[in-house]
Amino acid sequence: MDPPLFVYLPLIFALYIFTQHFFHKLRNIPPAPILNLPFIGHLYLLKKPLYSSLAKISNRYGPVVLLHFGLRRVLVVSSPPAEECLAKNDVIFANRPHLLAGKHLGNNYTSLVWTSYGDHWRNLRKISSIEILSSQRLQMLHGIRVDEVKSTIRGLNWASEQRRMVDIQTVFFELTMNVVMGMIGGKRYYGENMEEVEEGRRFREIVKDTLGLV
Structure with missing residues (x-):
C-alpha cells in the first residue's frame, strides 16, 4: 500500500527550503530569511506597522536584506548605503514594478508615479519640476x-x-x-x-x- 500524500509533504517542503537556501548562497545576492514560502514568500513576516517589521528583519539579517513579497523580489536598505541607491545609482533603481494597480490607476503605466525610467519619465519630471515644484511656483x-x-x-x-x-x-x-x-x-x-x-x-x-x- 502506498504511503498517504501527507507523508511526502514534509519531505517536499524540507527539500524546497534546502534548495532555496543552497542556491541563495551560490548567488551573489544580499542575505534573506531562510523560510521563503511558495507563493507568499516572506509576507508572513510582515505585521503592522510595516516599518517596525522591516526594522526587526534588518536588525537580524543586516542593513541590506532581500525579501520576496509573493513572487516579487524587494530589496530593503536601512543604512547609509541607501544613499547609493537614491543618489549615485538612482537611475538603476528608478524603474517601477509593473503592478496591476499601475495599469488601471496609472493609465497603463504612463503616469509619473508608475512609469519606468526613460524619455517619457524625464519629460513628466521636467513638467512637474517647472509647473509644480520649482522655487518660483512653490513661492506662488x-x-x-x-x-x-x-x-x-x-x-x-x-x-x-x-x-x-x-x-x-x-x-x-x-x-x-x-x-x-x-x-x-x-x-x-x-x-x-x-x-x-x-x-x-x-x-x-x-x-x-x-x-x-x-
Whole structure:
C-alpha cells in the first residue's frame, strides 16, 4: 500500500527550503530569511506597522536584506548605503514594478508615479519640476500651504476645547491632500469650507477606493 500524500509533504517542503537556501548562497545576492514560502514568500513576516517589521528583519539579517513579497523580489536598505541607491545609482533603481494597480490607476503605466525610467519619465519630471515644484511656483502657492496649516490648527484647537479624540494620522492625511489639491486644482476636498460638497464626497470615495487597491 502506498504511503498517504501527507507523508511526502514534509519531505517536499524540507527539500524546497534546502534548495532555496543552497542556491541563495551560490548567488551573489544580499542575505534573506531562510523560510521563503511558495507563493507568499516572506509576507508572513510582515505585521503592522510595516516599518517596525522591516526594522526587526534588518536588525537580524543586516542593513541590506532581500525579501520576496509573493513572487516579487524587494530589496530593503536601512543604512547609509541607501544613499547609493537614491543618489549615485538612482537611475538603476528608478524603474517601477509593473503592478496591476499601475495599469488601471496609472493609465497603463504612463503616469509619473508608475512609469519606468526613460524619455517619457524625464519629460513628466521636467513638467512637474517647472509647473509644480520649482522655487518660483512653490513661492506662488505659499499661501495655500499656510491657509491649510492654519485651518488644521484651528480644527485641533476646537477638538481640544471639546475634549474630542483626534486621529493625527487622519488629520495629516487630510492636510496633505488639501495642500496637494489646492496646488493642482485650487480646491479643497477635506474639512470645512468646501465649495463643491458633492464633488468632494466623490473625490474622497475615489481616494479611499484607490488606496484600498494599492
